[in-house]
Amino acid sequence: MTTPDITLALPPRPTSAPQATDALTAWLAPADAPATLAELQIRDNETLVIPFTTTLVPVGMHFPGVSTFRGYARCPGDGCGLCKVGKKVERRDLLPVYDPVAGRVAVLAVSPNLRPGALAPLLMAHLATVKSSGTPLLGLKKTGPYTFAVTPYPALAGTDFGIEAIIAFQQAFEDGTIRLEDIFPVLDAAAVAAIPEFASHAKLVGVTL
DSSP states (O other), X not given: OOOOOOOOOOOOOOXXXXXXXXXXXXXOOOTTOOOOOOBOOXXXXXXXXXXXXXXXXXXXXXXXXXXXXXXXXXXXXXXOHHHHTTOOOEEXXXXXXXETTTTEEEEEEEOOXXXXXXHHHHHHHHHHHHHHTOOOEEEEEEOSSSOEEEEEEOOOTTOOOOHHHHHHHXXXXXXXXXXXXXXXXXXXXXXXXXXXXXXXXXXXXXXXX
C-alpha cells in the first residue's frame, strides 16, 4: 500500500518577538463560545432539563448492534452501508435543551412515537409552555423500556436558565456552525465493511459496500 504525499503548511514567520502571557488567560474560551454538543440520555435516575425552543431536527438513525460499535449511527441516506446490510432506519427527533446541572446546551434524541408513556407526548404540553410563558424546569426519568416520567418543578430564585449559553447556541445553530445531527457519527461504506459481521452479510447477499 502506498503512502499518500502530505504537504505541511509552515506557520508564518513572526514579525516580532513572542510575548509571555498567562496560561489561564490564553486558554480561557470566550464566554459566548458554544460548547460542543452532546446527547443527553435519559435513564432511571432523574435528569433536569430546561426546554427553550420547539424547533427540532428529525434524523434517520441506525442501531448497528455489534460489539465493535456502541450506540446509534446516523443514516446518511442514499448509499448508506448500514441500509445495504439490512439495518432498519429509526427516526429520532433531535431537540436542543439546556442542562442546568452541567451548565450547557445538550440534545435530546426523542422517538416520535405517541403511545401513552412515551417521551414525546409527555413533553408536548410543556413545549407549548415554551411558546406561551417561558422556559419550564423539567425532571425526566425512564420508568420502563419504553416509558418515561416528566415532572415539572417551580423555578426557584437563582435557577440557572442558561441565557448566555442558549443565545450562543442559537446564533451558532442559525449560522450553521452547529448542527444537531452531528452528535451522532455516520459510518461510511469503508467503516461498515470493516465490521466483520457486516462484511459477511454483504458478501452472502451480494451487496457491494
